[in-house]
Amino acid sequence: MSEYKAAFLNDELSKRTFIFGLRLWVVLGICVGAAFVLLLFLISLWFTSKRNNTAQHIPSQKPMIPNVSKEIQEIRIDHARKPTRHQQQPKPHQLLALPPPNHPLPDSESVGTIERQALLLPLGEESPIGLQRIHIEIGKDHRISYPERTGGSSHGSGETRSVDQGSIAAPEVSHLGWGHWYTLRELEASTNGFADENVIGEGGYGIVYRGVLADNSQFAVKNLLNNRGQAEKEFKVEVDAIGRVRHKNLVRLLGYCAEGAHRMLVYEYVDNGNLEQWLHGDVGPYSPLTWEIRMNIILGTAKGYDFN
Numbered sequence: 001m002s003e004y005k006a007a008f009l010n011d012e013l014s015k016r017t018f019i020f021g022l023r024l025w026v027v028l029g030i031c032v033g034a035a036f037v038l039l040l041f042l043i044s045l046w047f048t049s050k051r052n053n054t055a056q057h058i059p060s061q062k063p064m065i066p067n068v069s070k071e072i073q074e075i076r077i078d079h080a081r082k083p084t085r086h087q088q089q090p091k092p093h094q095l096l097a098l099p100p101p102n103h104p105l106p107d108s109e110s111v112g113t114i115e116r117q118a119l120l121l122p123l124g125e126e127s128p129i130g131l132q133r134i135h136i137e138i139g140k141d142h143r144i145s146y147p148e149r150t151g152g153s154s155h156g157s158g159e160t161r162s163v164d165q166g167s168i169a170a171p172e173v174s175h176l177g178w179g180h181w182y183t184l185r186e187l188e189a190s191t192n193g194f195a196d197e198n199v200i201g202e203g204g205y206g207i208v209y210r211g212v213l214a215d216n217s218q219f220a221v222k223n224l225l226n227n228r229g230q231a232e233k234e235f236k237v238e239v240d241a242i243g244r245v246r247h248k249n250l251v252r253l254l255g256y257c258a259e260g261a262h263r264m265l266v267y268e269y270v271d272n273g274n275l276e277q278w279l280h281g282d283v284g285p286y287s288p289l290t291w292e293i294r295m296n297i298i299l300g301t302a303k304g305y306d307f308n
């Protein structure tokens with residue numbers, strides 16, 4: 001019986017069809033192959049659409065990866081006044097300028113070759129952005145000369161509004177060795193009087209505001225809290241450690257303001273958010289930080305801590 005069936009099947013499959021006279025088993029084979037290819041195609045389509053949906057869940061206000069807004073150049077500073085290793089420890093937010101994936105990281109040797117460099121502008125020069133700057137020369141005694149100040153704090157809201165003209169005194173801090181001295185009035189004007197809507201963050205030592213200069217460039221100014229003289233301490237450490245150093249993994253300190261009891265630090269503005277936001281913030285169901293990016297963050301952080 002089974003032999004009969006096999007012979008019958010053989011006969012049937014060997015019959016020629018109307019499709020180019022091909023035998024039935026050939027046609028069936030072609031159909032099975034085509035169905036298999038179609039199935040593979042549909043599966044790949046499904047995977048592609050799933051991936052696209054995932055990408056759409058990532059918030060659009062943030063870039064896919066924390067790109068470097070711009071490269072921070074290294075500078076060479078005076079060896080004799082090189083801060084101690086302890087002083088140079090940058091804080092996490094200062095490592096915001098993260099290297100993009102595949103970006104070659106600086107080797108610590110190239111960063112560590114530090115020499116004297118004149119960084120500062122002539123005394124009393126009026127800057128193109130309308131801010132009067134102090135000029136400090138890295139010289140033998142590292143002293144700072146202050147231009148004659150006229151006028152004082154005049155507008156704005158927030159805690160600095162209470163500062164009247166009479167309370168504006170020459171900074172008591174000297175021997176800073178570096179920096180641009182901004183007046184309280186100038187910083188008030190560019191932060192809309194330290195308005196709440198200009199707040200971009202708050203740390204353990206003070207509130208950070210976004211400021212906009214006349215040429216539309218932005219900066220970040222940290223108004224140091226003065227709890228039991230903490231502002232003065234933090235101010236000195238920050239200016240001494242960061243002020244004279246430029247490194248691609250460190251946010252650059254542009255200058256400072258020291259008037260009366262007020263101590264403020266002016267940084268370049270880095271619009272990348274902070275590391276905590278990227279690691280623990282609302283970035284959607286899937287973090288855009290790939291392992292490669294995470295490795296670069298870790299390496300960049302380590303390099304930032306070790307740029308002696």
Ligand SMILES: Nc1ncnc2c1ncn2[C@@H]1O[C@H](COP(=O)(O)OP(=O)(O)OP(=O)(O)O)[C@@H](O)[C@H]1O
Nearest residue numbers: 091093201202203204205208220267268269270274
């Ligand atoms: N230069 C900057 N550009 C843009 N945002 C900044 C800048 N500096 C600070 N911020 C924002 O302000 C927040 C607070 O910064 P801040 O330096 O005061 O605190 P911190 O470093 O996070 O903590 P702490 O000072 O207590 O160690 C940062 O997390 C960051 O979001």
